Amino acid sequence: MEQLAKQKIIQDLLPQKFGKQGKIWVAGLIVLCIIGVVAYIRQLSKGLVVTGMRDYVSWGIYISNFVFFVAISLVGSLITAVLRLTNVHWSTPLTRIAEIIAVSAITFASLIIIVDMGRPERFYNLFLHGRLQSPIIWDVIVITTYFFISILLLYFPLLPDLKIMLEVKKGFSKGMLKFYSYLGSFWKHTPGQIKLSEKAIGILAVTIIPVAFSIHTVTSWLFATTYRPGWDSTNFGAYFISGAFLVGAGGVVVAMYVFRSHYNLKEYITYDHFDKMGKVLVMLALLYLYFNVNEFLVPAFKMKKPEEEHLRGLFTGEFAPIFWFAITTSMLVPILILITKKGRRPFPAFIAGVLVVIGSWFKRYIIVTPTLLHPFLPMQDVPANYKHYFPTWEEWAIAIGSLAGALLVITIFARIFPIIPIQETITEKEEHEKALS
């Protein structure tokens, strides 16, 4: 009986081939990526002049996108590390989803930084001649570190599942089996290996938390160490981290819904998971709202002249539509949806998650661009287009292409590997049954 249950879990959770919808989805993402690459080739050949960025707005949607990617990558530490260390077992089916989102997002965060460079072939100079005093160098170091930790945190729990897939064989091509064998043929599930692996995962779970906090704190310092209206804040680290956890959790809820529906995982990603993640989202949205109030109320109370111009631009001026859209969709509406039990059912939670992710992307745009258009010294004797910023089609294509690329990585990962850890699910089920008997 027990063996039957185990076989069912394995069959349910093994990676599945793409259906018609899956193929259309992948094709769509590939097309978006290709358009992005074409736009980038244009940018490489003609220079950054093809973008809408000029002397004042030198950080446009590329850097907004970068901050968004870094933010969403933090979910790896929230779901995998924080919940694991606090002995929260309900999150087990979500850990791999969170980790692949983290790996994919941090990869594209690194790429989008290179895209933002006018001379990417000189990137190596950052390592050869970087100043240790510069937050940009700290960001490079901490992103690289976070990437490696995330990869290891994805890899160690994957080892037992690789063994399962190598045993099952059926449904996998020779090439795939060779690939699995290369990655984990050494895993025999011996007590010694299990002990070492659990120890390693435990160490990684502890290590990833400070590194994750550092990665987004340092990203916030790229702004906060620059004396500008809207960025001149001592609160920026906490403000960024709370926002990052929110968008990451939103991303996981969206992914949970999509995988649950398309891979028929209703027994594994249950209403209870949406209910709990919904509550987590409400808590994180309220936390981020609190930091937003801090971030805007205090300068608005003092209304120093440069801050005044910046805040008026956000609240009632040129950026007001995007600002209020971001605040409403990333925090207010999701809170209203998820605060009720009905709202925490899969579909409403999915809608709330989508709103959080979209609103959070625009929130990053609001953090980066308006400040650059409100320097301390007046903008004089400059062409009219220096005083405004709107991304060109090349920028949109590259930004959308990078988002599509991140989704493509997650999609392909889910096609190759089990998106819910098989062995962990079996072990937990066995332990649960033992406890009951």
Add this chain to the structure above:
Amino acid sequence: MKKHYHRILLAIFGLLPLLMMAQNAEKNSLSLTLKYFNNNNQTQYLVVQAKSKIDGKFQQIPNIPISFYIASETVKENLLGKAITNEKGEASLLIPPTAKAAWIKTINPNFIVVSEATKKFDEGRGDVTITKAKIKIDTADGRVINATVMAMKDSIWVPVKGVDLSIAVKRMGGNLNVNETQTFTTDSLGAVTAEFKRDSLPGDATTGKLTLIATVTDNETYGNLTAEIPAVWGNKCNYNAEFDRRTLFARRGHSPIWLELMAYGIILAVWGVLLYLIIQLRKIIKLGA
């Protein structure tokens, strides 16, 4: 007649754009202003500025090739040299030793600049005639500066009366007048006397040396003249160079020690953990072999 009147008007309006185009196709005239400089009685050079009136405003014109002549531009041997105007519309030329004969021949040398016509501009010409002159500068007890303007007359230097000059101390980025008087005028002996009233000016590190400078600017007869003399009237000043200090704003490799310890400490600790985990992975691989 009325019909014809309409036709004439139509023809005029029809031709107007063509006329305007023809006007646009016209080249702009180029104005060349030439100035003579004698720096510290050692270096004589010429500076020309190219300007043109475009859209009702005078604009500095870069990339104009200029030929400099002495005495006359028609004689090839009189060519002093060539230069091209920079982004400020300026070009300069040191008077070369090859012009010595022409220079000695007259006490009122005439310099000429010529530019050939380009696609956008007509040819340009400018000239300046000066009387050879120099400034003698000296210091006296009581922090007094004596300066005399001398001009050449019949092969001898004679003092010149009524020339305006400033007497200043050289500072970084400009000259600072030695007292509240902006400009002095030479007396019948061609001399001016100025009292040095600037206390506590930082001079060089060992003696407090300052450099005094007398300047005649844009004089119609003599051009631009300067003369310099050192004076130990400043404070000895040791400049504290920040360049090698370890600060947050210093260059690469000069970060504060505390930052280096902290940053490298964190990097080593975290990557040490990662290395340890890789070793654990190798152990897992060995156990499965």
